[in-house]
Amino acid sequence: MNPLFDFTFPHxxxxxxxxxxxxxxxxxxxxxxxxxxxxxxxxxxxxxRTDEPNASPFLATCALGFRDPVVPTGIWSTPNPHEMCAVAGGYAYIIDTVTPEHFTMLPYRPVLQVRSAPAQELLLFVGHRAILAWGANGRAWETAKLSDEGVTINxxxxxxxRGMGWNMMTDKETPFTLDMRSGSLVA
Structure with missing residues (x-):
């Protein structure tokens, strides 16, 4: 397990x-x-450790999803400077570092890729069929189904x-384009 680290967003x-x-x-x-x-x-x-005065460190034990090297493991900063994203074998957790009892476990099991989009202030989570975007105030949007099995961001x-998704009916990779503000498909 080679962990990934991405501190694109200030934290x-x-x-x-x-x-x-x-x-x-x-x-x-x-x-x-x-x-x-x-x-x-x-x-x-x-x-x-949070940068808050007098705050003590905490140990976050994040359940491992899969031991497959295809799924990510690591730590990402998020658009909210107090939140940390920890991904353990494709299971993704958004943890409030000020009150770490508050967390969100993302629904994708597994997350296949995590991607920072700083211009839009979003952290993107790619699953087998869709993409979920996380912003400073939490979940920003989630796409409709983009693929029958496997989404790629190009x-x-x-x-x-811009990305690709596999269409089972045609047995072909199909391109798609999303508006990053809403997650909607662009015609």
């Missing part, structure tokens, strides 16, 4: 991926999701996202 926290859970846990230890059977398969252990430019 008010620091984080490091630990090679294993520490023998002595910090006072604040949170498991994501709260009651995770997946923890038995493994976890991403992230030691995080480029982000001028407020447009």
């Amino acid at each position: 008010k926290w620091q984080a490091e991926i630990l090679p294993a859970r520490p023998a002595i846990l910090p006072a604040r230890h949170l498991v994501y999701p709260r009651q995770a059977e997946e923890i038995e398969r493994g976890a991403l252990e992230v030691l995080a 480029g982000l430019e001028g407020g447009l996202l």
Whole structure:
């Protein structure tokens, strides 16, 4: 597992991926999701510190989705400077670093790619069939189905996202273009 790091967006926290859970846990230890059977398969252990005064560090134990190298694992900054995105084997968690009890586990299992779109202030999550965009205030939009199995982003430019999706009926890769403000298909 080679973790990825993307700190494109300004953030008010620091984080490091630990090679294993520490023998002595910090006072604040949170498991994501709260009651995770997946923890038995493994976890991403992230030691995080917020820049808030007098805040103590916390250990985020993020349940691992898959051990396949095709799915991402790592840490991303988000458009909200207090939120951290941790991805563990394709399971994506948005964690509020000021109150880490507050988190969102994204519905894609797995997330196949995470992509920063700084011009639009979005963090993009690519699944098998659609794309979900996360903004400073949370979920910004989610596309309709773009593919029967496999979405590829080819480029982000001028407020447009260009990509490809496989169409089962034609057995062909089909291009698509999205408006990055809404996630809608552009005709």
